[in-house]
Amino acid sequence: VLDVSQAYISLLFAKNNLQIKNENVSATLKNLELAKAKEKSGEGSVSDVNRWVSELNLGRMDLNDAEAGYKAAMYRLNELLNQPVGNTIATPDSADIGETVIHNQKILDSYFNNPNLTEKYADFIIDEMLIHSPELQQLATAGEMIDRQKSMKIRQMYLPEVAVIGSADQAFVREGVIKNPQLPVPPPPDDITWNLGLRVSIPIFEGGRKRTEVQRATIEQDKIAWQKDDLLNKLETGIRSNVQFLQASYREMALSENAARAAEENFYTIQDAYAQGMVNVAQLTDAQSVMIRTRQMALGSRYQYILDYIKTERLQGKFFFLEDESEKAQYTNRLLNYLTEE
Secondary structure, three states: OHHHHHHHHHHHHHHHHHHHHHHHHHHHHHHHHHHHHHHHHOOOOHHHHHHHHHHHHHHHHHHHHHHHHHHHHHHHHHHHOOOOOOOOOOOOOOOOOHHHHOOOHHHHHHHHOOHHHHHHHHHHHHHHHHHHOHHHHHHHHHHHHHHHHHHHHHHHHHOOEEEEEEEEEEOOEEOOEEOOOOOOOOOOOOOEEEEEEEEEEOOOOOHHHHHHHHHHHHHHHHHHHHHHHHHHHHHHHHHHHHHHHHHHHHHHHHHHHHHHHHHHHHHHHHHHHHHOOOOOHHHHHHHHHHHHHHHHHHHHHHHHHHHHHHHHHHHHOOOHHHOOHHHHHHHHHHHHHHHHOO
16 A cells, blocks of 8 residues: 555656646746847847757756656556556646545644644554554464464373274174175174274373473564564654654645745746846746745655655554545544543
């Protein structure tokens, strides 16, 4: 699930990045037209035109790379879904799929706006991990098998082996006359012989081997216990670290969107000023570059936040965004109750 989610989000990022690069080329074309108009009117020089021709070709190169990246991301997702690699995958036009994956964002807002509550959120994920982690469940199953094997070996050291033995013989040919067998019709005829015995054996001479098997099982039990402690430490470290990254990407999402909004407003202001001859080409080029870069940062931060959330769900052992509405509601209630607990 994690690999497919990462591939799908990479596809969404590549698609929206392609759109940003296309908008960059459109903005450069407009600036080129402004430079040509200024040159004709005598307010500008041919150097401005050449600069924008250069920027246009660079922008088209970036657009070409973005298109290749989009197709490569689609091929990768088709591979993971075991579909024909060349299949076209329909994706939403909107860049925001957060509501589909993160169904309790309002509660997370409360957690991430308070550093103390962020640690509490990590504690909640750890509690969920103890219940749902498939790695812990695998170790528990292995431990139960070893416990049963050890109990069986201990019983074999003291319990005797009991066997019931029986046999019956009847002569079918005597003095050249063939007689019809009378078994199993009782009572048996006089010419049938039978015996019945009981054998009891005590494993006196196998005690050393069985004690060794019990000791080996004890060592395996200790190994499982050590592996469980090590796994718990690794999972807790991963959860606490990932929650910190999740909080960081949550904050960067808002910061990058503010930066992108300001850069876009600044670009259009500088572009108007350039058309009026109040700023030079370098200033407009710089403003456009900052606008495109901050748009990419905002896009990347948004998708990184979703990816960090999916990784957090993987660490807790269950992807609740794939569950039905009832499971989602129960999970949200547990999260909300944990937040309000003292």
